[in-house]
Amino acid sequence: MLSSTLSRPSVKHLISTCRDPQTLAQIHALVILTGSLSHPQSPGRLIAAYARLGDIAAAQSVFKTTSSHNVSTWNSLIIAQSRYNSPAEVLRLYHLMLSDGRVRPDSSTFTVALKACAQLSDLKTAEEIKTHAFGSGYKHDVFVCSSLLNLYAKCGKMDEAMKLFDEMPMKDLVSWTTMIMGFVNVGRPLEAIGIYRKMRAESMEGDEVVMVGLIQACAAMGDVRMGRSIHGHMIRRCMRMDVVAETSLVDMYAKNGSLELAHLAFERMHCKNVVSWSALISGYAQNGLASDALQMLVRMQECGLQPDSVALVSALLACSQIGFLKLGKTIHGYIEKRLEFDQILGTAVIDMYSKCGCLSSARSLFDRVGLRDSISWNAMIASYGAHGHGKEALSIFLEMSETGLEPDHATFASLLSAFSHSGLVEEGRYWFHLMLQKFGIEPAEKHYACMVDLLARAGHVKEAHELIKSMVIKPGIAVWVALLSGCHKHKTLELGEYVAGKVLELNPDDLGIHALVSNVFAAGKRWDKVGEVRKAMKKMGMRKVPGYSLVEVNGKLHAFLVEDKTHPQHEKIMEMLERLDYEMRKMGYIPKTEFVFHELEEDVKERMLCNHSERLAIAFGLLNTSPGTRIVIIKNLRVCLDCHVATKYISKIVNREIVVRDVKRFHHFKDGVCSCGDYW
DNA sequence: ATAGGGTTAG
Numbered sequence: 284m285l286s287s288t289l290s291r292p293s294v295k296h297l298i299s300t301c302r303d304p305q306t307l308a309q310i311h312a313l314v315i316l317t318g319s320l321s322h323p324q325s326p327g328r329l330i331a332a333y334a335r336l337g338d339i340a341a342a343q344s345v346f347k348t349t350s351s352h353n354v355s356t357w358n359s360l361i362i363a364q365s366r367y368n369s370p371a372e373v374l375r376l377y378h379l380m381l382s383d384g385r386v387r388p389d390s391s392t393f394t395v396a397l398k399a400c401a402q403l404s405d406l407k408t409a410e411e412i413k414t415h416a417f418g419s420g421y422k423h424d425v426f427v428c429s430s431l432l433n434l435y436a437k438c439g440k441m442d443e444a445m446k447l448f449d450e451m452p453m454k455d456l457v458s459w460t461t462m463i464m465g466f467v468n469v470g471r472p473l474e475a476i477g478i479y480r481k482m483r484a485e486s487m488e489g490d491e492v493v494m495v496g497l498i499q500a501c502a503a504m505g506d507v508r509m510g511r512s513i514h515g516h517m518i519r520r521c522m523r524m525d526v527v528a529e530t531s532l533v534d535m536y537a538k539n540g541s542l543e544l545a546h547l548a549f550e551r552m553h554c555k556n557v558v559s560w561s562a563l564i565s566g567y568a569q570n571g572l573a574s575d576a577l578q579m580l581v582r583m584q585e586c587g588l589q590p591d592s593v594a595l596v597s598a599l600l601a602c603s604q605i606g607f608l609k610l611g612k613t614i615h616g617y618i619e620k621r622l623e624f625d626q627i628l629g630t631a632v633i634d635m636y637s638k639c640g641c642l643s644s645a646r647s648l649f650d651r652v653g654l655r656d657s658i659s660w661n662a663m664i665a666s667y668g669a670h671g672h673g674k675e676a677l678s679i680f681l682e683m684s685e686t687g688l689e690p691d692h693a694t695f696a697s698l699l700s701a702f703s704h705s706g707l708v709e710e711g712r713y714w715f716h717l718m719l720q721k722f723g724i725e726p727a728e729k730h731y732a733c734m735v736d737l738l739a740r741a742g743h744v745k746e747a748h749e750l751i752k753s754m755v756i757k758p759g760i761a762v763w764v765a766l767l768s769g770c771h772k773h774k775t776l777e778l779g780e781y782v783a784g785k786v787l788e789l790n791p792d793d794l795g796i797h798a799l800v801s802n803v804f805a806a807g808k809r810w811d812k813v814g815e816v817r818k819a820m821k822k823m824g825m826r827k828v829p830g831y832s833l834v835e836v837n838g839k840l841h842a843f844l845v846e847d848k849t850h851p852q853h854e855k856i857m858e859m860l861e862r863l864d865y866e867m868r869k870m871g872y873i874p875k876t877e878f879v880f881h882e883l884e885e886d887v888k889e890r891m892l893c894n895h896s897e898r899l900a901i902a903f904g905l906l907n908t909s910p911g912t913r914i915v916i917i918k919n920l921r922v923c924l925d926c927h928v929a930t931k932y933i934s935k936i937v938n939r940e941i942v943v944r945d946v947k948r949f950h951h952f953k954d955g956v957c958s959c960g961d962y963w
Numbered sequence: 964a965t966a967g968g969g970t971t972a973g
Contacts, residue, residue, distance in 0.1 A: 395965090463968085
């Protein structure tokens, strides 16, 4: 008698403080031996304890062998499944509990079941649960209600959430947080901030989770100033700087281009995990700092952390930017060995191959990746487009339509751009028309820009102009520039001067655009205008973006700046270029200096052309690879007309395929011709 | 017995 009254509280204590499964099994045995198992709370405690220690099988087994279930046994198991991240199992057990009929679910049961619905975006089941919960007297239960708020938020129904939130008589920190996060996640950061203000007005203090919501809101609004002040607020209030909060700070700084602050916040983190690294890698990659991104990936591995798919997607993006095929392939191999391809990873690899010049590898991966969504299809359409295969882009588009996936504005942007890179005027007109008529997609600026480019470049300058005039939205600079380059190409000078004026009105900040405007005026001998443009350029202090080219040789990347004389192989490179120049001239090559934007003597201009970065990179590639090897060049500007002509000759002279990716598209030079058909 | 809110990607 005495022993059993003494043992009960101590067994309870033992169960709840036990820290390893072996000890728990011994306590379990003790519970059975002392007869404490017949105590109504004992099985529930054991289930919860096994679940807490990660032994879900033991928890299930205790549940199964318990003869009479009560709310505590049911809840313990359901909560265990919830922690185990099995929302479907949670709902199965919930329904089993209902059909058992002997036990009534309580606030915890409803709360966990609703959380499972949120994870599954299962609004229908959630409505049933809500009805049941509210009918059972939990209408004003703050746990049940915040689970519902979370559910609505996850399903994008913020207006529903707001309605319920307003009706809640008691709001606690979690309900406020749920609303803030909800607005952030549906892309309404201003309203998230608004909720926070209301919360403060009701004298509720935010904790670090609230701060994460606010930091994300700042990240979305691009408001680094406010982000910094929240960062300061957290420090002043001595908030817990856990890994999630610190990572969201890194991300906020990184997403908005404040990479020094991101890096600083990163270095000062108390504890880093794969996610924090990934956030920084992604920040570098998104901001075009490919080599920083890749260095961070190396550091992540040096720290003994396995990069996850998120880190690799960012690393692949970095490889794509700089044409680092060797590393991209290595990452691809790593994924094949250790990870599963999902759509995002698949698309990132496809994009990497395409942007590194390997269209066929992109395609074979596309064929192999089973699950495709509209973004993966889109990537493939865009890839064919960039490489100048408009017809293939169209056939991929048609294949996509057959699968039942609806094309969206991005799909059409890729498709129309593919047509414009291939000069497929008929196809362009047809699908542009169908885009609105059949698919109900209103053309945006980017679609118009593709069409104007396509039409004007093909010589239909008037039609292109008519299209602009028909635009409902105000034509932006991209559209006018497309028309202007058409006018320039086809010497439509009168319209050209008018369009040049339109372009100038829109205050372009791009030197290339000014050069085009100036060239159009020069063609019409409007020297006064030419002078004005140049003066304006000087006044704006516009400097030419220095051209550079990258080439991968034997797995290493080499960069060449325009007129770069510092390269260790400089003399050899110049020798090679002179030799090629000699051969080219024998074949009829005449340097085209009209795009050199300087008042210089002809021979100086000619020498400058030879110093264009892609020439240096090509020569270097030829010198350092075995005969027949394909050379891929990545260039940060557009290929100039002269380099284009010259590269065609070079491909024939050295009998090599030379692939050049410029800012607009790919050029595959082979046997004296370019895949773009001189149409770019 | 125990419950609800948080970080990175194409």
